[in-house]
Amino acid sequence: MRLRVEFTTEPFNLDEAPAHALVGREVIRTAELDAVDVGPFGNTAEGGADAVLAAVEALLHRTLGAGATRVTLQINVIEEAGE
Secondary structure, three states: OEEEEEEEEEOOOOOOOOHHHHHHHHHHHHOOOEEEEEOOOOEEEEEEHHHHHHHHHHHHHHHHHOOOOEEEEEEEEEOOOOO
16 A cells, blocks of 8 residues: 655745754655655655555654644555555
8 A cells, every 4th residue: 555645844934944954854855755845835655565664663753853833644545556
């Protein structure tokens, strides 16, 4: 099964990315995921279910530890070719 995760961390800072946002980006970029897209207002990544779920666990621990007061995320199942 493949999953897509979309997430944002708060509080926002429009002048520069806060530490929790940078940590979240690092977690996603270094995880074994593909189709990673990071942006100023949201981030997405896709991968196998185990890899996405492991990345989400690390994301929650590390962003909250870096000062996030809210992490909003959505996980969707992606149909694979031939399904």
